[in-house]
Amino acid sequence: MLDISKRVLRQVGRTNGKYELIGEGDRVLLGLSGGKDSLILAHALKSMQRKAPFNFEFKAVTVDYGMGENFDTLIEHCKTHEIVHEVYKTNIYELAEEKIRPNSSSCSFFSRMRRGALYSAAKEMGYEKVALGHHFDDTAESFFMNLIYNGAMRSLAPKYTAGNGLIVIRPLLQVRERQLIEASLKHNLPTIGDETCPSQHFEEKMPHARMEMKHLLNELEGRYPTLFSSMNSAFANKHFDAFL
Numbered sequence: 001m002l003d004i005s006k007r008v009l010r011q012v013g014r015t016n017g018k019y020e021l022i023g024e025g026d027r028v029l030l031g032l033s034g035g036k037d038s039l040i041l042a043h044a045l046k047s048m049q050r051k052a053p054f055n056f057e058f059k060a061v062t063v064d065y066g067m068g069e070n071f072d073t074l075i076e077h078c079k080t081h082e083i084v085h086e087v088y089k090t091n092i093y094e095l096a097e098e099k100i101r102p103n104s105s106s107c108s109f110f111s112r113m114r115r116g117a118l119y120s121a122a123k124e125m126g127y128e129k130v131a132l133g134h135h136f137d138d139t140a141e142s143f144f145m146n147l148i149y150n151g152a153m154r155s156l157a158p159k160y161t162a163g164n165g166l167i168v169i170r171p172l173l174q175v176r177e178r179q180l181i182e183a184s185l186k187h188n189l190p191t192i193g194d195e196t197c198p199s200q201h202f203e204e205k206m207p208h209a210r211m212e213m214k215h216l217l218n219e220l221e222g223r224y225p226t227l228f229s230s231m232n233s234a235f236a237n238k239h240f241d242a243f244l
Contacts, residue, residue, distance in 0.1 A: 002043045002081065005183050012044045012171045013052075019158040021169040022129070024054040028169070029127035031118045032060035032085065034074045034192030036184040037133035041172055042083050045131065059127065060085040063117045065110075067093040073190045088121045122166055129167045137177035140231055141213040149209060155235070174232065 016022055022045075030045060032038045038060075045058050060078060062071055064087050071087050078085035092113045096106060122130050134156050143155035158173045172180070184191055221227045 002187050004040065004043050004047060004187075005179060008040065008175055008179055008183060009044060009047055011175050012041075012048065015158060015171055015174045016048070019169075021131075021159055021171055022048070022052075022054075022056050024056070026056040026129055027127045028056060028058040028129045028131050029118065029122040029125065030058055030060045030131045031114075031133070032062045032074070032078075033133070034062060034071070034190075035133070036180050036189065036191050037135055037172060037177075039077075039189050039191060040180050040183050041131065041133045042078070043081065044171065046081065046083055058084070058131070059125070061118065061121050061125075062087050063092070063114050063121075064089045065093040065114075066091045071192075074192060077190050086121075088117060090117050092117065119162065119164055119166055123164070127166075129169055130162075131169050131171060133172055134170045135172045135175050135177050135180060136228065136232065137214070137217070139173060139235070140217055140228060141210055143231075143235075144213045144216065145209050148213075176228065 022028060028045070030038065030042055032042055042060050049056065049058065060083055062074060062085070064071070066089065075085060075087070077083075090113075092110065095113070096109060099109065118130055122128075139156045143153070146152045146154045156170060156173065159167065159169050161167055183189075217227070224230075
């Protein structure tokens, strides 16, 4: 088992306790893309499984888009660290070739299809919870994207019930992205990058909103170092005063 940062593990534990993400007898399916976030989460769940005062099962599932991806290194990593893992084959790439219009962004399409595949895998395998690797930077970026582009004050929830009855959880939601980067580099994790992103195979307009928000938040944090801790407190202390 990797010696994942104690700070990360404490944050995952606090988030789990606060929002009751995983408990006794739960069966959790982890969406394992092979990126740093989901890989660190896999090891965090493995640590929790060994140390928590309750028993639960979890299985990591990697969605195969059907475009010839090679997951050998990821499969071997999971085997070495005794992480139960399965590659879930789909024809998402074939469907994308039929449905995505030229010069349009495919990211939202693949995101929806990947999530749908994870839900299908969970239902087929008998898991009632799906764990995703979103972190606090994702939360902040989503909040500002919704505020600026959609006129809504909405972000990522640590726990919610999907329309099909599955419970979706985000155990890393109070962990900063830089902590995950540090942990990934420290352990030289065999992360999978953009080479397996299907959008790389399409001529399209690349999405820009999230990267713009990332740059904006980096700039703001440089000016206001407590920005992210203040945002974390603000998300937990919502007040709705009447506008005059």
